[in-house]
Amino acid sequence: MPILRLEMHPGRTPEQKSDFVREATRVAVEILKCPPESVDIVIHEVPRTEWAKAGKLIAQA
Template sequence: MPLVEITLAEGRAPEQIRALLADVHLAVHKAINVPEASIRVVVREVPPAHWSAGGQTLAERAAAAAETANTGS
């Protein structure tokens, strides 16, 4: 029974998450030809304040980008 785990920052529409689940499910089925009923796909959404890259949280990056856009710098 294949299990695919995907972690994303929060903020996507439910329709986008549903499309991701369907597309990943189909890709697993096509790639390894297992019964569709045995495929598991889990999407975990993480708050942007709980995810960092390069020592800066995604929330901090978004705030900095918004500030730059507002000041025109």
């Protein structure tokens, strides 16, 4: 059972998330040769205040 975990900043619309999970599931099924029912996707929205890149908080960049 593949579990795909996506972390991103908040702000995507429900439609964008729906499109993403549909396409990610399609690709997982195609490449991993598994049934769509076995693909789980978890979207975790991380606020910019809790995200850092290259040693700096993104909110402070």
